[in-house]
Amino acid sequence: MYLTQSLHRALQQDPDRIATVFGTRVRTVAESVDRIARFGALLREFGVEPGDRVGILALNSDRYHEYLFAVPWIGAVLNPVNIRWSPAEVIYSLRESETRILLVDDAFAQVVPALREGLPDLETVIYIGDGEAPFGTANYEELIANVEPVPDTRTGGEALLGVFYTGGTTGHPKGVMLTHDNLVASGLGGLAAGHVLSHHGRMLHAAPMFHLADFALWTMGNLAGATHFMIPMFTPVATLRAIAEHAITDTLLVPTMIQMVADEPTAADYDLSSLVHFLYGASTIPESVLTRARELFPAASFTQAYGMTELSPIATMLSPADHDHPIRSRSGGRAAPHTEVRIVDEHDNEVSRGQVGEVIVRGDNVMLGYWNRPSDTAAALRGGWMHTGDAGYMDDDGYVFIVDRLKDMIITGGENVYSAEVENALSKHPAVATCAVIGLPDDRWGERVHAVIVLHPDTPATEAELDEHCRSSIAGYKTPRSWEFVDALPMSGAGKILKRELRQRHQTAEA
Structure with missing residues (x-):
């Protein structure tokens, strides 16, 4: 397989079709x-x-x-x-x-x-x-x-297509080497899952094109004969305006972008009825945000893709129908058509269904390795499987539930606390715009659950109020023991919260 194949097919079959639209520039x-x-x-x-x-x-x-x-x-x-x-x-x-x-x-x-x-x-x-x-x-x-x-x-084929640097959310950025086979396999697998893109659709690139999430959308769009519409960078208004003005049928946004669109006061003023496929991924999404987004785009079917740069990037997909299931809607979906997924213990033995372990993935989408980092490559790809570093579990029907990054799991008083669960509980409070939960050193508990909160403008909330809110839905030991209110959270270029930076701030302050 080779990336440029879709160009030759399009040129042979439909040379006068519009390929790209950027501002006033339109090219066939x-x-x-x-x-x-x-x-x-x-x-x-x-x-x-x-x-x-x-x-x-x-x-x-x-x-x-x-x-x-x-x-x-x-x-x-x-x-x-x-x-x-x-x-x-x-x-x-x-x-x-x-x-x-x-x-x-x-x-x-x-x-x-x-x-x-x-x-x-x-x-x-x-x-x-x-x-x-x-x-x-x-x-x-x-x-x-x-x-x-x-x-x-x-x-x-196996020729190197690109070196894509990770966002550095858990350490120094690494150059991920992906081949033509990697990227095309992921694109074909995404399309084979169905309900992702329109044939000859009108695709909006609002997420940054340097990132593998948008690269996956772009690759699938080329295979499906899409017209690519680009805006220079994401803003809620620019995205909403582009969808309305160009009758966009397909797009991808990461959860932080979705939340900003849902929070936009003028969102209801735009005609968003053209959007039929809404792909999202790159990080977990609070249930409340997803609910509001589905209300804003009632004609769109929502599909979640879970993965990472090292997987080109798709590993699992959650179908539109699964979004209506009370339990499965909280998962990352099941293995995509081009992947095999397992949950394993520290010795790479597959664990029982429902038991938390590390998510590992195998398929033609798995990276060639890390640029000039043979030891990191060997560790990540041991046994022929990509070790994601994500903690999760699989139910009896093969749905994968991501509970945390392994490095972000908090052990407090001997109990494991997964930050995603606490963040999901906090996000349901109407005053919370966004949040991040990290573990901080604690003399009594080993680690304590610490919440960093961004509130909606002019919507106050006290620590006591948020504490009570959390205890109504999660166990007491999972409820944050310390709180911090900030104006904004540090973000990667792909819209992921940089928890490493949050922890470093406290280490610096305590030094």
Whole structure:
């Protein structure tokens, strides 16, 4: 399998179909393929050889779409950079992956001098913005207009497609190596599950395109002949407006984005009836938020995908019908058509149904390994299974319930407390906008359950009130013993709460 196969199929069968829409720019399949082939030629002129890494630090756009195809078109390797990283973090990932070619847009052109200072081996920076190319960068549009297109190498199979850096939620970011087979298998498996995308639908990219969640949507969209609509970055109003104005049929948002859309005061003013498929994932979602989102998009069927970058990224899927089940709706679904999933103990023995253990996954979607980290790769892929680091259990029907990251599990007074359960209880209080639960050292209990709360504006709540609310739905030992109210929680580029940073803040304060 090879990623660019869907391009050739679309060009053969439907060359005049609209491929991408970004602002006022509208391009057909034939126009897009021509630009992609020219971009491949441009990269070759800059000395890019098969296997070389080509990075991009940019907001969503039609040119991002062209990058995702043009790099594998010549057999090179994608390296999409997290747009929320600091220059130091960007430099780290580019240096470690030995990336010598980088694309930037208007939003990130100003960091180029800092990147060049920290990366002497950064040979070429290509400007993909809409203005005049900054000093020291090459102008994308001018250059691709003056090169002849090159044929597709049709690189695929076990060849490396991309190095995708993790968000670093539990430690230093690692470069995940994914092959063509990995990404296409995950895309085909997602489509085979059904109820995910429309055939020749109108797909909105509001989640960041550097992230594997949106990459999965993009891959499935290409296989299903979608028209890709992009907005530069997520905001609730921009997302709602795009859905209404372009009659979007399919999209993906992560739970924090869904909550922001549901909280948007003007949401009811938009016609959202066109949306028929709503895919979400990347982190757990509070039941109350999901309920409000389903009310806001009554015509849409909701599908949850659980997975991770190392799984390209889909492992399990929760169907729209399962969202109406009182118990299964709280799960991550069952193994996707392309995966096998088990729950195991510390010795990798499968545990009994209902017993909590580590979630492990096997399939053609499992990563090749971590870039330049053989020991980490061996540990993660031992026995031929990807060890996710997630704690969960499986019921008798194969539904997987994720209870926590193994590293986030709290042991207080000898009892295991899973933060997701406490967070779900807290999120049902009307004053709580979002929250995170972590374990902090405690002289008496070993660890204590600590809640970090963001309240809705002008909606007060006291510790005593929240304590009483929690005790009405979870055991007393699971109820937070300490509380903290903040204006915002630290987030990764994919919208995941960075609990590591929350714990570090307390370690620093106590030092």
